[in-house]
Amino acid sequence: MTEFLNYKVDLTLKDGTKSTGLISQVDSQQIRLSNAIQSIQPKQTIPYLDIKSSEIADLKVIQLPPDFKQQQKRKQPDWDTSSDVQDIKSSNEFDFQANLAMFDKKSVFADFQKRDHTNIGDRLVGHNKIENVNKLKKEKYDNDEMVLDQNRTDNWDNIGTATTSKTGTPVVNQNGYKDSQHQHLKLINANNLGNVALASPVQMLEIERLATDSFGITQAMMAEVCATNLSQLIMESILGGASRLSNKKNHNLPPLVLLLIGSARGGSRAFATGRHLTNHGVRVLAFMINTVEVDADLQQQWKLFESSGGKVVISNIIELLDIINNQLDTPVEIIIDALQGYDDHLEDTFYQDEDQATLRKLMKWCNEPQQQNKIMSLDIPSGVDGGSGTLSDDSLKLNCRWCISMGIPLSGIILAYKNGNMSLRDGDIVHYLVDVGIPNKVYSSKGNLRKFDKFWYCSEASIKLEVSEK
CATH class of the missing domain: 3.40.50.10260 (YjeF N-terminal domain)
Structure with missing residues (x-):
C-alpha cells in the first residue's frame, strides 16, 4: 500500500468527524496522517495522527503527491515488455478472481430493469418476436405486390407534335x-x-x-x-x-x-x-x-x-x-x-x-x-x-x-x-x-x-x- 504515501486525503469517520492530512504511513490496520487537522479542532494542526481502519467510513483524495506525474512517466512500462506481465501475475496485491466474485451481476441487471421504463413493444427486439413476425408475414403476395413497375412513363409520346x-x-x-x-x-x-x-x-x-x-x-x-x-x-x-x-x-x-x-x-x-x-x-x-x-x-x-x-x-x-x-x-x-x-x-x-x-x-x-x-x-x-x-x-x-x-x-x-x-x-x-x-x-x-x-473493310x-x- 506504499503507493498511497503522500496523498492528501479527507477521512470521514464513523462517529461523524472528519480528519484531513497527508498519508505518511499505511497498512491493513491503520493510517497515519501527518500535519492532520480534525473537524472538532480545525485550528489545531497535529503532527501525526493515527486512525484505525475500522473507524473509517469514507476516504476522499483531495490532492495528489507533487511528484506523481514524474513518477508515472518514469515508471511507464514499454508496451512490449514481457517481464511486466509476469510481475502482475506474481503480484499478491490485486486478486482479479476474488474481486470478480464480489461483482453481483444478477443484482446489477435487476437494477437496470427496475430503472428502465421503455415499453417492450417499442424495442427492436419486440418487433422480432415470433408472434409479431407471424402477424406481419404473408403466406402469398398479390400479383401487384413485390413487383417493379414495368410501365414507367414520361412525356416522350407528346414531344414533336404539330404545336412545336x-x-x-x-x-x-x-x-x-x-x-x-x-x-x-x-x-x-x-x-x-x-x-x-x-x-x-x-x-x-x-x-x-x-x-x-x-x-x-x-x-x-x-x-x-x-x-x-x-x-x-x-x-x-x-x-x-x-x-x-x-x-x-x-x-x-x-x-x-x-x-x-x-x-x-x-x-x-x-x-x-x-x-x-x-x-x-x-x-x-x-x-x-x-x-x-x-x-x-x-x-x-x-x-x-x-x-x-x-x-x-x-x-x-x-x-x-x-x-x-x-x-x-x-x-x-x-x-x-x-x-x-x-x-x-x-x-x-x-x-x-x-x-x-x-x-x-x-x-x-x-x-x-x-x-x-x-x-x-x-x-x-x-x-x-x-x-x-x-x-x-x-x-x-x-x-x-x-x-x-x-x-x-x-x-x-x-x-x-x-x-x-x-x-x-x-x-x-x-x-x-x-x-x-x-x-x-x-x-x-x-x-x-x-x-x-485497297479493301478498306473486310469482315468488319x-x-x-x-x-x-x-
Whole structure:
C-alpha cells in the first residue's frame, strides 16, 4: 500500500468527524496522517495522527503527491515488455478472481430493469418476436405486390407534335484545347497498326460523285449503309449491346440519343442512323436550328425518321432543354453532332442572326462537362474546318468524345490535332471509320485517287482508329 504515501486525503469517520492530512504511513490496520487537522479542532494542526481502519467510513483524495506525474512517466512500462506481465501475475496485491466474485451481476441487471421504463413493444427486439413476425408475414403476395413497375412513363409520346413552335433562345460557347503542336501525326488502324490514308474535302466530293455517277450508289444509299453500320457500332460499343437492349425484363426506360441536324449530307445520315436506333428500341430526339434550306434527301430522311417514331424539335432550344431536363426520365447518352459537313462552315449554314444566337447557346450547353463526354461528331467536330483543321470562330466548336469518319477520314482531323484544336490527351477522342458503301472500284478509276485503292473493310463494318505520333 506504499503507493498511497503522500496523498492528501479527507477521512470521514464513523462517529461523524472528519480528519484531513497527508498519508505518511499505511497498512491493513491503520493510517497515519501527518500535519492532520480534525473537524472538532480545525485550528489545531497535529503532527501525526493515527486512525484505525475500522473507524473509517469514507476516504476522499483531495490532492495528489507533487511528484506523481514524474513518477508515472518514469515508471511507464514499454508496451512490449514481457517481464511486466509476469510481475502482475506474481503480484499478491490485486486478486482479479476474488474481486470478480464480489461483482453481483444478477443484482446489477435487476437494477437496470427496475430503472428502465421503455415499453417492450417499442424495442427492436419486440418487433422480432415470433408472434409479431407471424402477424406481419404473408403466406402469398398479390400479383401487384413485390413487383417493379414495368410501365414507367414520361412525356416522350407528346414531344414533336404539330404545336412545336419555331423560335430561338438559350446556350453559348466552349473551351478550345490549344495544346502544344505536334508535327508527326498520323491515323492508324488500331487492329493492325497500318497507316490510314486521309482525303481532303475536294477528294471526298470527287469520290462520292464518282460513286453516284459511275456506279449508281446514291447519297440515299450511302446514308442507309452508314446508318446501318453506325447504329450497330453505337448499340454494341456505347449503349450496352444485347445485355441491355435485348433484356425484355429491364424495367428502365430505353436509352435516349440526341441528334443535332445541320448540314444536308451529315444531317441525312444522322436522321437515318436515328431511324435505325429507333427500330431497335432506342429513343431518338432530333434538334434542327432552322428548316429554311432543306434539300430533298434531308427532307426524305426527316420524314422517315418521324414516321418511325423519332421526335423533332425545331429552333426552340428552351423547349429542347425543358424536354431533356424536365419531361423525360432518362438522360441523354449520346449527342450525334451533324451540324457541319466536311465541305461547309457553320457561319455559312447558320448565317442569320437568330440562328447564330441559337447555335451559340446550343454549343455552350453541349460543351458543358455533363454533355461534353457524350458528343459524337460525324466526319469532324463542328466548327473545325474539314480541310485545314482551323477554326474560323474560336467560340464555335464542339468538343467531341467520338469522331466518326464516314468512308474515308478527312485530312483536317490530323491538321486539327497539329493546330491544337483537337485534344491529344490519351482517350480524349475515340476515332472510328465507318463503311458507307463506296465501291472499291471508285479508287482505281482516277489517278489522283489510287492511294485509296485497297479493301478498306473486310469482315468488319467499322474500324477503330488511333492517332500515332511516330
